[in-house]
Amino acid sequence: MERSIILGGMLLSLALTANAWAEVPRMxxxxxxxxxxQLPLSSARRPGTEYSDLDRYGYTEEEFYLQGVAPAITAAGQTLLEAPYTTRILVRKPMDPARFNGTVVIEPFSWFGERGAGWILTRDYLLRRGYAFVGYTLNLNQPAVDPKFIADTPAAEADGITQYGRIVNFEFMRRFDFARYAPLGTYYDPQRFTRGNAPDPFVxxxxxxxAQLALLLKTPATQGPLAGFAVQRVYVNSWAVTAQVWMDYLDQGRHQQWRMPDDTPLIDAYMTGRMAYGEVGGDVIRLPRRMPEGVPFVTVYSQSELMHDVLEGIPLPPDTDSPxxxxxxxxxxxxxxxxxxxxQHTERFAADVGKGDDPRCQTLYDEPVELVVSALLERMDQWVREGTPMPRASRVVRDGKAAARAPSTGNLLGGVRPPWVQVPSATYLTDQETGCGLIYDTKVPYAKDVLGRRYGNFNRYAQKFEEAKAQSVKEGYLLPDDAAGLRPIATPQDF
Structure with missing residues (x-):
């Protein structure tokens, strides 16, 4: 009995020592x-890229100021000071709390036009499944030299400002709706906060x-953004430039440092994508150095990001179940x-950059990749709630510092292969290969004679596309209820 007490005391002591540096963030x-x-920025009720029929799904949308005192942390992980902030959160939740599935997905809005890329890629799935969504703003007052536009040459910097200067920072938000967004402000000092050899573009x-937002959402309350909702889990779904924020969070050990009062995690899963981590400051990583135990870290790379890694020869982490x-x-x-x-976000087309006559630059691809991302989010949720590991996918096949392509289709080998790549009607390219000079990637549709030789006729092509959908469902990269509405990419007129 005495030995058991001593052993139990030792284990408790070790546990306390291991968590001695953990802390609860400020509320x-x-x-x-x-x-x-008028409607808030990024509203799902405004016609546009983020629109959803919230009433059809029984959802409401509300906007709040989020105020507090938060640490100001350098890219190297040093906390220099604590300062007040006022930002905003946009909350979408079921009108009936009984429809809530217990999980909140949080996403920082992009600094270009306050875009919610994760919302756009998963909104139908979230609304069907009863999730709550909270988007939040990470922005700053426009500095004299905006670090988002620092480039190798003055001409490139001026071009970036011309292209995007009107849709960034709190000034953009105040011009959009001064009464609503005038109070917003976060701390920034380009002399003290740098990334690489330049001012840090991240707040x-x-x-x-x-961290404070997650704490607020997980803390039961009688009033506030999710009053009356029993929040059990918070997932991060962060894409494009703001994904770097959550890579820093994990890399610097914040997951282990900032906890709930009962020492459980603030965040229960992390999905990030479309961001080449570390390139801004020259510290290229693909996996956080301080990986958390017991929660998934999922990276989703588009063909453009994976091509970047191929050309740069960046090694990829293996898929593991622990971590x-x-x-x-x-x-x-x-x-x-x-x-x-x-x-208010626009991008240049091929004709705008003198590439209008290049056949590789004329056709954007706009395939419904949100179906793949939604399936991955579903599988991540199952990993958290049920302990069922997510599927493992092969990497795109490398040939040195080039990506291998199938001679018969012109498309990449390996990787996650949606139905439109399994049964292609085009060759999917990236700007790194074409030199089109666009943020959009482009494809070259097959000519009629190529489609005819490959499939014979549209009906045979459509049947093969149905078989590819079934394969994607089996692999876990397409949900059955999404597969029903996925139509072939080519049309009868293309044959």
Whole structure:
């Protein structure tokens, strides 16, 4: 008995020592934003790329100021000070709390047009399955030299400002709706906060704001953004430039440092994508150095991002179940689609950059990759709730610092292969290969004679496409209810 007491005491002591540096973040305050006469930025009720019929799914949308005091952290992980902030959160939740499935997905809006890329890629799935969604703003007042536009040459910097300067920072938000967004502000000092040899483009308080938001959502309350909702899990779904914020969070050990009062995690799963981590500051990584145990870390790379890694010869981490790592290279997925643009966000087409006559630059691909991402989110959720590991996918086949392509189709070998790549009607390319000079990636549709030789006729092509859908469902990269609505990419008129 005495030996058991001593052993139990030793184990308790070790546990306390292991968690001695863990801490509960400061609790922020959420205040409902008074009506201003128009819908908020990034609203799902406004016609555009983020629109969803919330009423059809029985959802409501509300906007709050999020206020608190958060640490300002350098890219190297040093906390220099704590400062107040005021930002905003946009909350979508079922009108009936009984429909809530217990999980909140949080996503920082992109600094280009306040885009919610994760929302765009998963919204139908989230609404069908009863998730709550909370998007939040990570922005700053426009500095004299905006670090988002620092480039190798003055001409390139000026071009970036011309292209995107009107849709970034709090100034953009205030021009959009001054009454609503005038109070917003976060700390920034380009002299003290650098990444590589330049000012850090990421808000120094980003990590603390994310942690505090998760704490607020998981803490039962009688009023606030999710009052009356029993939140059991919070998932991160962060894409494009803001994905770097959550890579920093994990890499610097914040998952282990910032906890709930009962020492459980603030975040229960991390999905990030479409971001070449570390390239801004020269510290190229693909896996956090301080990987958390017991929660999934999932990376989803488009064909554009995976091609970057191929050309740069960047080694990829293996998929493992401990720690829980999955890394997906999705072929036939572009870096940006027309469906992914933020508010007042436009991008150049081939004709705008003098490439209008190049056949490789004329056709964007806008295939429904949201179906793949939604299936991956479903499988990540099953990993958290049921302990069922996510599927493992092969990597795209490398041939040195080049990606191997099938001679018969022109498409990449390996990786996650949606139905439109299994049964292709085009060759899917990236800007790194074509030199089109676009943020969009492009494809070259097969000519009629090529389609005819490959499939014979449209009906045979459509049948093969149905078989490919069934294969994707079997592999876990397409949900059965999404497969029903997925139509072949080519049409009878293409044959």
């Amino acid at each position: 922020p305050t959420a205040i409902a934003i008074p009506p201003s006469g 120094p308080q980003s990590q603390g704001i994310g 829980q790592v999955r890394y997906y290279e999705v072929t036939g997925m572009p870096h940006l689609r027309l469906a992914d643009l933020g508010t």
